[in-house]
Amino acid sequence: MLGWLAIPSALLGALVLGAVMMLALGANPLTGYRALLVGAFGGSYALGSTAFQAAPLLLVGVGICIAFRANVFNIGGEGQIAMGGLAGAATALAFPELPSVVLIPLVLLAGTAGGAIWGAIPGFFKAQYNVNEILSTIMLNLVAVQVMNYLLAGPMVDHSQASVGGLIPETQLLSRNAWLPILVPGTQLHLGVLIAVLVAIAAYLLLWRTTFGFRLRAVGLSRDASAYAGMPVKRTIVWAVTLSGAACGLAGSILVFGSISHRMVTDGSLTGFTGSAGFNGIVVALFGGLNPLWTIVSAFLFGGLIVGGSALQVATGVPSDLVTALSGIVVVLVVSLEYLRRRARSQSTALAAFGGANPPTLRRGEPPPAAAVGGDGA
Amino acid sequence: MNAQATAPGGALDNPGVPILEMRGITKRFPGVVANDHVDFDVRAGEVHTLFGENGAGKSTLMRVLYGLYHPDEGEIWIGGQRVTIHSPAAAIHHGIGMIHQHFMLVDTLTVAENVALGTRSARGPLTGLDVVSARIRQLSEAYGLRVDPQAFVWQLSVGERQRVEIIKALYRDVAVLVLDEPTAVLTPQEVEDLFTVLRRMARNGRALVFISHKVREVLELSDRITVLRNGRVVGTLPAAKATRARLVEMMVGHQVATEEPPPRGTTGEPTLLVRDLHVRSDRGTEAVRGVSFDVRAGELVGIAGVAGNGQRELAEAIAGLRTPVAGSITVGGIELGGRGPAAARAAGLGYVPEERMRDGVVTEFSVADNLLLVDYRSRAYARFGFLRRGAIRRHCQELVDAFNVKTPSLETPARNLSGGNIQKLIMARELSAHPRVLLVAQPTRGIDVSASLYIHQRLIAQREDGTAILIISEDLDEIMTLSDRILVMYEGTIIGAADPRTTSREEIGMMMAGVHPGTPSAATQPSAVAGASPI
Numbered sequence: 001m002l003g004w005l006a007i008p009s010a011l012l013g014a015l016v017l018g019a020v021m022m023l024a025l026g027a028n029p030l031t032g033y034r035a036l037l038v039g040a041f042g043g044s045y046a047l048g049s050t051a052f053q054a055a056p057l058l059l060v061g062v063g064i065c066i067a068f069r070a071n072v073f074n075i076g077g078e079g080q081i082a083m084g085g086l087a088g089a090a091t092a093l094a095f096p097e098l099p100s101v102v103l104i105p106l107v108l109l110a111g112t113a114g115g116a117i118w119g120a121i122p123g124f125f126k127a128q129y130n131v132n133e134i135l136s137t138i139m140l141n142l143v144a145v146q147v148m149n150y151l152l153a154g155p156m157v158d159h160s161q162a163s164v165g166g167l168i169p170e171t172q173l174l175s176r177n178a179w180l181p182i183l184v185p186g187t188q189l190h191l192g193v194l195i196a197v198l199v200a201i202a203a204y205l206l207l208w209r210t211t212f213g214f215r216l217r218a219v220g221l222s223r224d225a226s227a228y229a230g231m232p233v234k235r236t237i238v239w240a241v242t243l244s245g246a247a248c249g250l251a252g253s254i255l256v257f258g259s260i261s262h263r264m265v266t267d268g269s270l271t272g273f274t275g276s277a278g279f280n281g282i283v284v285a286l287f288g289g290l291n292p293l294w295t296i297v298s299a300f301l302f303g304g305l306i307v308g309g310s311a312l313q314v315a316t317g318v319p320s321d322l323v324t325a326l327s328g329i330v331v332v333l334v335v336s337l338e339y340l341r342r343r344a345r346s347q348s349t350a351l352a353a354f355g356g357a358n359p360p361t362l363r364r365g366e367p368p369p370a371a372a373v374g375g376d377g378a
Numbered sequence: 379m380n381a382q383a384t385a386p387g388g389a390l391d392n393p394g395v396p397i398l399e400m401r402g403i404t405k406r407f408p409g410v411v412a413n414d415h416v417d418f419d420v421r422a423g424e425v426h427t428l429f430g431e432n433g434a435g436k437s438t439l440m441r442v443l444y445g446l447y448h449p450d451e452g453e454i455w456i457g458g459q460r461v462t463i464h465s466p467a468a469a470i471h472h473g474i475g476m477i478h479q480h481f482m483l484v485d486t487l488t489v490a491e492n493v494a495l496g497t498r499s500a501r502g503p504l505t506g507l508d509v510v511s512a513r514i515r516q517l518s519e520a521y522g523l524r525v526d527p528q529a530f531v532w533q534l535s536v537g538e539r540q541r542v543e544i545i546k547a548l549y550r551d552v553a554v555l556v557l558d559e560p561t562a563v564l565t566p567q568e569v570e571d572l573f574t575v576l577r578r579m580a581r582n583g584r585a586l587v588f589i590s591h592k593v594r595e596v597l598e599l600s601d602r603i604t605v606l607r608n609g610r611v612v613g614t615l616p617a618a619k620a621t622r623a624r625l626v627e628m629m630v631g632h633q634v635a636t637e638e639p640p641p642r643g644t645t646g647e648p649t650l651l652v653r654d655l656h657v658r659s660d661r662g663t664e665a666v667r668g669v670s671f672d673v674r675a676g677e678l679v680g681i682a683g684v685a686g687n688g689q690r691e692l693a694e695a696i697a698g699l700r701t702p703v704a705g706s707i708t709v710g711g712i713e714l715g716g717r718g719p720a721a722a723r724a725a726g727l728g729y730v731p732e733e734r735m736r737d738g739v740v741t742e743f744s745v746a747d748n749l750l751l752v753d754y755r756s757r758a759y760a761r762f763g764f765l766r767r768g769a770i771r772r773h774c775q776e777l778v779d780a781f782n783v784k785t786p787s788l789e790t791p792a793r794n795l796s797g798g799n800i801q802k803l804i805m806a807r808e809l810s811a812h813p814r815v816l817l818v819a820q821p822t823r824g825i826d827v828s829a830s831l832y833i834h835q836r837l838i839a840q841r842e843d844g845t846a847i848l849i850i851s852e853d854l855d856e857i858m859t860l861s862d863r864i865l866v867m868y869e870g871t872i873i874g875a876a877d878p879r880t881t882s883r884e885e886i887g888m889m890m891a892g893v894h895p896g897t898p899s900a901a902t903q904p905s906a907v908a909g910a911s912p913i
Contacts, residue, residue, distance in 0.1 A: 209767075211760045218751060221740045228699060228729070228737040229751045230720035 006341060007287060010333035018326045027316035036323070039311020040304030048187025054303030055196040055258065056081070056251040056274070060281025061288060061295040062196075062203045063119075063247030068290050069207055070240030071220035072126060076137025077248045077278025078270040079144030080115040084249025085256045085273060086151055087114025088178075089171050089264040092257070093156060096175035103177045108195070108253050115249015116242045118144065123241030127234035133241065141278075145270045152266045170265040180258040192254035196299075199247060203292040216240050251277060283331050302327060396455075397422045397585045398443075398474075398554050403452035405438055412438040413449070414609040420554060420585040425576060427588045427596045427617075430606035430629055431826045432797065436589050439606070440556050444476050445469045457553075470496075475552030477543045479559050483531045489542050490514060490527040493549050510549075517548045521575050536684070537568040544575060555579065556587040561595055565684050566854065566887030573599050591629075593622050594855070605629055630827050645862070646675035649846035650696070650815045655705035655715075657691040664703070665691040667870035673815065673846040678837065680861030680878075681850045684890050688870035689850045690732060693819045696848070697729040698722035699737075709815045723752065728813030730804050732820045732850075734797070738804045741793035745785050746774040748792045749807050781806035782832060798829025805836055816840060819850045834860060854883060854890075868892045 019029035040050050060077045067074035074080075088111035095103060122140060125131035149169060158172035180190040207213035219226045219236045227233050255274065256264045266273055284302050288295030305327060309320035396419035405413040413435045420426040428436045441447045443454065445463040454461055456472050463469050469476070483492050490511045499506040511527035518525055523541045531539060540560060547555050557576070561569045576599065580586055590596050596603060596617075603620050605612040605628040612628045650673040659665035665688040673679045683689055694700035696707055698719035707714045712725040722729070731737035739748045750759050750770060759770050774788050783802045785795055792800060801821070808816065821837065822830035837860060841847050851857050857864055857878070864876040866889035874895040876886055889895055 209765055210763050211755050211765060212763060214747070214750075214754050214765060218740050218743065218747075221742045222736070224733075224737050225740045225751065228697065228719060228731055230698075230718075230723045232720070 006334060006337035007289065010287075010330050010337055013333045014326050014329040017329050018322060021322060021325065022316065022318055025316075025318050027318045032312050032316045032318060035315030036305070036308035036312045038308075040308030044184065045187050046307065048184060048189040049307045050300060050303045051193045052188035052190070052258070052303070053306045054299040055190075055193045056255050056277040057281050057284045057302055058196040058200055058296060058299035059247050059251035059254065060277050061284035061299055062200045062292045063115075063244035063251075064282050064285035065288070065290045065292050065295055066203060066207065066216070066247065067119075067240055067244035068285065069220045070216045070237055071223075072123070072237060072241050072244070073134050074119065074122075074137055074241060074244045074248075075134050075279075075282070076118065076122060076140050076144075076245070077251075077281050078274050078276070079137070079141035079278070080118045080245040080248035081252035081255065081274045081278050082144045082148045082270055083118040084111035084115035084252025085264055086148060086156075086252075087111050087249065088253030089174060089256050090151075090156060092174045092178040093171060096177065098175075098177060100177045100181075103175065104180065104191070104257070107178045107257060108250060111253025111256075112246045112250045115252060116246035118249065119245015120238060120242040123238040123245075126241065127237040141270060145268075148266055148270070148273065149268060152264060156264075158263070168265075169268075170263050172263065174257065174262050174264075176262075178257050179262055180254065188260075190258045192258040195250070195254065197296055199250065200292040200296050203247070207292065212239075248278065248281070251281075280327065283327055286331060286334055395422075395458075396420060397457060399453075399455040400439070400443065401453045401455065403439060403442055403449045403454075405442055405447055405449050411609050413442065413452075415452070416606070416609070416611050418604055418611070420587055422553070422583045422585050423580050424601040425580050425586045425588050425599050427590060427600040427603045428606060429590060429593075429596050429603050429625060431591060432824050433826075434606040434629075435609040436606055437558060438609075440476065440558060440587065440589065443469065443474060443556065470550065470552075473551070473553035474556070475547035475550060475554070476556040477540070477547065477558065477560055479562065481539050481543055483539055483542060485530070485532040487531060488527065489525055489529050489531065489534075489545075492531055492542060493527075493546050497550065513549060514545055517545055521548065521578050522571075523575055536563045536686070537565070537571075540564070540572070541575075544579075548579070552584065554585045554587065556589070558589045559591075560588075561590065561592065562852070563685055565890040566883055567891055569595065592855075593625050596620075596625065597622065607631055626827060645677040646844060648672040649675045649710055650848060651706070651708045652696070653706045655692070655695060655707065656703040657688070657695045657700055658703055659688075659691055665870050666695065666702075668705070669867075669870070669872050670705075671865055671872060673848050675814070675846050676841055676844045678841045678847040678849065678860055678862050680857035680864045681848065681867055681872075682854055682857045682864055682886055682890060683852070683867035685852050687867045689852075689867055690819070691870075692867070693729075693732065693817060693850050696722070696817055697727065697731070723811075726814035728808035728811055728816045728845075730801070730808055730816070730818040730821065732823075734800055734804060735793075739792040739800055742791055744789045744791055745778065745783065745795070745803060746770060746788040748803060749774045749777055749810075752807060753811060777806040777810055778803075781809075781836070796826070796829075798825040798833075801825055801833060802829065805833060809836070809840060813845060815846045815848070817848050817850075820853075821849060821851060822853070822856060823851075854886060858883065858886075866890055 015033070022029040022032045038046070040046055060081065063077065064074060088107040091107045091110035092103065095106065098106065118140060122131070122133050122136035125136055126133045152171065153167065153169040156171050157167045158170055159167065160172060180192050183189050183191060183194065207217060215226070215231050215236050216239070218229070219231060219233050223233055264273070270278070280302060284298045285295055287302070288298035305323045309323035312318060312322065313320040399419040401417055403413050403416045404411065416435065416439055418428070418439060428439065430436050438447065442449045443463065445465040445468050454463060461472055463472065484495070490507050493514055494505065494507060494510045500509045514525065514527040517523065523545055525538060525541050525545060531542065534542065540563070560572060564572060576586055576588070588599060597620060600617040602614060602616050603625065604614040605625065607629060653670050655666055655669045656664060657666035667688070669692060671679070681689055681692070691700060695702045698714060698717060698721060701716040705715065709722065709725040709727050714722050714725055735741060740751065743751070753759060754765070758773055760766060771788065778785060778788065781802045783806060784799050792803065795803065818837065821833055825833070837847060837849070849857065849860060861878050864878055864881070864886060865872045866874050866876065866886060868890065869892065873892065874889045876889070885895070
């Protein structure tokens with residue numbers, strides 16, 4: 001039961017704590033939350049902005065779902081986004097004359113490939129040499145930022161924009177043919193949002209309706225049992241991280257071609273380009289119970305927090321950083337509640353072993369546990 | 379050391395009076411009553427057996443006694459006084475000793491050091507190990523427990539380690555000694571030796587609690603037997619009035635047909651061939667050292683042996699989970715050695731693993747998902763890479779019905795099933811693939827009696843269908859009942875082969891202890907014939 005309740009109660013808990021923080025800062029929490037809500041979801045422009053923010057979060061979240069389901073913790077979303085953005089931008093720079101119908105799919109595919117390669121590397125080392133993927137993915141973030149800074153300041157730099165101090169580390173204005181079209185005029189809602197939602201649905205089908213997804217989840221839950229069943233465990237792990245990186249890379253491409261400047265710019269940090277989507281996507285995926293469909297909902301909620309945060313600041317004077325704190329609190333609560341749930345369950349599992357012929361669930365006459373959020377969504 | 383308070387000597391004066399009494403012990407866990415108003419007592423000078431299936435509540439009751447669990451209700455009386463036992467230290471203080479299934483010894487210390495651990499030294503701040511050693515020798519002498527006090531524990535065999543545990547208890551002069559399934563790791567001869575020691579301890583006025591689910595041993599050793607089922611006491615009876623049938627009936631709650639050895643079928647071509655196989659253990663030592671044998675179609679071969687003699691590594695090598703160092707394994711003429719589990723399955727191998735919760739099922743997966751764990755890509759379950767949910771449901775429901783897997787639904791996670799039903803689920807999956815060779819490791823370990831019978835029947839039926847079956851089991855009774863031919867493993871070699879109809883338990887027991895068949899003396903021989911093929 002707690003499985004279903006964990007997510008809403010975490011959200012509620014975070015809101016209560018947020019209210020306490022606002023009170024401590026001398027602001028009225030009701031005014032604050034109202035401003036946040038209206039800023040994020042009041043009207044088509046607000047909704048469009050929320051969707052605009054949600055798209056990269058959703059793609060990264062889907063990537064995290066896939067990796068986590070294979071029991072791989074991909075912390076390298078930031079680097080994979082950057083590599084995807086670079087690959088997409090380079091493609092647009094190389095073929096600016098291609099028509100939109102060709103160039104848009106091409107730059108998106110290039111971004112996907114860039115992220116996929118950046119994901120495949122730690123995947124290979126994890127599968128082949130059992131290299132801890134948390135370390136390798138985070139280290140590859142550091143490599144990615146150097147690659148990005150080098151390319152944007154060197155080979156890919158916009159020579160037309162020489163300034164006093166030298167060249168600004170950014171690409172030239174990318175080919176208009178690669179820009180993601182706005183779907184609802186007067187808003188920021190572009191094609192990338194639709195693509196992200198479709199990718200999430202596809203990921204759900206992949207994980208729960210295909211033999212590949214079955215294998216991936218089996219490997220994630222028990223490498224031993226999967227190996228015993230004859231599954232190619234290592235290959236599955238490499239694929240999972242590759243797909244995870246691919247989703248992040250696609251997010252990178254969408255960040256570039258859905259951006260307002262339509263250039264790829266660096267301020268020297270990964271965050272400057274990604275807006276921390278590589279990390280926030282993990283939060284989004286966890287909040288979505290590692291299920292791609294719930295991750296759609298979760299991504300729009302967190303996108304709304306980002307957009308509503310500025311409205312909150314305007315209305316109450318509370319810094320918009322409060323929403324960052326809020327999402328942090330949500331993560332802590334979700335993870336703790338999930339931990340409590342698992343502990344309760346492992347206790348009853350241990351007792352099932354005790355109970356021998358009469359496992360506790362049967363004796364209690366409970367209905368079989370439904371697909372709990374955070375559990376196996378099958 | 380608190381010999382005064384609970385010395386067995388006092389209790390000996392009134393042999394009818396219980397030295398330990400547990401009254402109305404109730405222990406609840408969320409959703410389970412592990413002990414439901416259990417009354418249990420033990421008198422000085424007797425062996426009182428707690429008998430019941432896995433999960434009947436035997437271990438829980440003893441954990442309560444040893445201070446590892448706190449009872450929700452009930453009282454414990456020792457020597458006529460009510461006591462509360464908060465911790466193992468308190469239990470030891472009250473003169474209770476326990477020998478766990480997993481020994482509590484420090485490998486890198488000597489026997490004497492292990493025995494001295496946790497006791498007060500006779501020599502103040504000095505260890506006084508010479509005093510301890512002398513006492514150990516004295517106890518060894520008195521009880522016939524052959525142990526060298528100067529030996530390091532890591533040098534000892536499993537049987538010797540158990541003797542050290544018993545000496546530890548004797549050294550502390552326990553009044554009540556609990557032995558939790560002490561025979562599981564022993565050869566039949568070692569079991570005999572253990573029983574001799576235990577009887578001697580009882581004669582000397584100690585109270586012994588023997589936990590077991592093996593009827594033969596219970597009838598042989600006990601003075602009284604208490605049967606537990608589902609956390610409740612079914613009854614307590616003197617061993618003189620107990621029979622095998624009566625005990626089993628009390629244990630499972632209904633009558634159980636006694637198992638007859640199946641008639642021997644006709645056998646076909648050799649289907650599983652193992653030749654000069656060498657396999658390393660996880661520690662890098664050679665666990666299987668030159669094993670060769672055949673299993674024919676329609677033949678059931680049992681591998682007997684004490685745990686840890688290379689059986690696990692042999693099974694994992696055949697299943698493709700462990701790469702052999704040398705040698706060959708073929709199934710139906712296809713070489714498997716080192717080609718992995720998928721190749722083994724493609725050649726027609728079915729495998730029911732020893733660690734069923736770890737290797738046999740994905741515990742978080744549903745019953746249905748576990749049933750298609752191996753064949754998820756077959757045309758019956760998938761088309762164009764997509765799972766056929768309707769077809770899967772139908773197939774799985776058929777399998778669940780055909781194999782009598784008791785589950786609330788196909789969506790129930792496997793972890794919620796009992797051991798017996800998980801084993802039936804694994805059997806259903808492995809047999810539905812129509813294997814040419816079926817490898818089953820510990821087919822019924824930890825499984826209740828009726829499920830065990832069912833699994834045995836299934837194996838026999840599968841043999842009749844012409845499958846070559848290899849069973850690896852530490853349960854000699856099981857091997858004797860099922861096998862057409864028995865191979866005995868000892869220290870990584872097959873030390874001998876036997877026909878279960880013409881060979882006695884004792885003869886097989888000797889081989890399990892490392893004595894080559896046909897050797898007149900009981901001395902262990904170096905493995906001169908180790909590589910010889912017993913075919």
